Amino acid sequence: KAGVTQTPRYLIKTRGQQVTLSCSPISGHRSVSWYQQTPGQGLQFLFEYFSETQRNKGNFPGRFSGRQFSNSRSEMNVSTLELGDSALYLCASGSSGTYNEQFFGPGTRLTVL
């Protein structure tokens, strides 16, 4: 089985721009979760989608949004980028949501200048 894929792997943006990141889960997995990882804050939960519905949301501002398509692929969008949004964005898929093993993708490294 192919693993979780994320595109793009690296991205450089400037403040005020917006960005869309994509995640394709493992085939058959209907749950996709997104995390922001920074050296100072560790792994912070953004949101979880299951069968196209957002099931859970972390404590991030409304500039962070996401969606899931019928094929379980997910996108997250960050509008009006700030310097502090520079981070590694990881998505993870699971067969049973977050209850069991999460399979992480390689991440998208976002740098905001």
Added chain:
Amino acid sequence: GQQVMQIPQYQHVQEGEDFTTYCNSSTTLSNIQWYKQRPGGHPVFLIQLVKSGEVKKQKRLTFQFGEAKKNSSLHITATQTTDVGTYFCAGLVLTGGGNKLTFGTGTQLKVEL
């Protein structure tokens, strides 16, 4: 909100020494998952503990879930250079609004020859 703390933040050991990381949650957990992230990599699932007082072993790794299901530990016997990385615990809380998986702050392990 739920918090999951890990100690120590960093651990530097000589190869062959033992290593332990501790995870403490502010709330009672439904289960706890452990992940390992190699430098430059993404988190990889190690194990999941569900029952109060549960102990599981994987070769040199021993995982324990506390009786109150609010703490957990990972112990590595006779560390090797391949054990280098950051170890995260992730506590799951079942809520009416959806499962919430909160990652701990992580323990970075360095192993010297």
